[in-house]
Amino acid sequence: MSAEPDLFLGGRLRLRQPARGAHRAGTDAVLLARWLAPRPSETIYDLGAATGAVGLAVARLADDCRVVLVEREAALAALARENARDNGLDDRVRVVEADLLAPGAQRRAAGLLPATADAVLTNPPFFEAGGHRPSPVPEKASAHTFAEGSLDGWLRTCADLLCPGGRLGLIHRADALPAxxxxxxxxxxDCAIRPVHARADRPAIRVLIAAVKGSRALLRLLPPLVLQDEAGRFTPEAGALHRGEPWPPS
Structure with missing residues (x-):
């Protein structure tokens, strides 16, 4: 574990993370946490929460929401509980240890009940086994890789946990958009897609997707977010998001 907590949201959130070399939250977590504007008194699930960066950021910025952090790895779930407690959020944040790809009966036994989330935020593993060279660090490999075809099962679980009309927010590699x-x-x-570019003259590296369970509304392609200017500094929009400010208007 890192000796000192990392600071998120301009210092408003302190996050203990595994030592460097393992999977650690960064810009992807910040973008996902700010992607869906929380509504009053919502219950928001952070699926594949790791140490809780996304869900805890939401809880810090929306003090009338309840947050459920779902993480499979016991060591990361323990860090998520510690982070919730250290940030004074444990009265509104619950940590559930569960495998999102387990059969429904096992998920329910772990405390994940259908139609209990108003919104779900998720950063699924980015790669399928055999499609890339996994990290030699087991924890990082586990966070980044899952079995072939598992993205469908992961999003099926998202749909199962959401109430009718509930909202999904996810971030993934740009080339994974078709999948x-x-x-x-x-x-x-009602899918809304926002490409994320490292710089304005480079291809997108991420896509943020928002969608509504059961909706038949058409897909929308939103303006891109550019993270850095020519000098490698955060653009004003990216800097504002890292400080915990709302998403810039489209």
Whole structure:
């Protein structure tokens, strides 16, 4: 574990993370945490929460929401509980140890009940086994890789946990957009896609997707977010998001 907590949201959130070399939250977590504007008194699930960066950021910025952090790895779930407590959020944040790809009966036994989330935020593993060279660090490999075809199962669990009309927010690699849309088809509609570029003259590296369970509304492609200027500094929009400010208007 890192000796000192990392600071998020301009210092408003202190996050203990595994030592460097393991999977650690960064810009992806910040973007996902700010992607869906919380509504009053919502219950928001952070699926694949690791140490809780996304869900805890939401809880810090929306003091009338309840947050459920779902993490499979016991050591990371323990860090998530510690982070919730250290930030004074443990009265509104619950940590559930569960495998999102387990059969429904096992998920329910772990405390994940259907139609209990108003919104779900998730950063699924970015790679399928055999499709890339995994990290030699077991914890990092586990966070980044899952079995072939598992993205569909992961998003099926998201749909199961959401109430009718509930909202999904996810972040993934830009080249995974077709697979994401295929897995969302028939379960979600009103998809809004925002490409994320490291710099304005480079291809997108991430996509942020918002969708509504059961909706039949058409897909929308939103303006891109550019993270850095020519000098490698955060753009004003990216800097504002890292400080915990709302998403810039489209």
């Amino acid at each position: 994401c849309l295929e897995a969302l088809h028939g379960r979600f509609g």
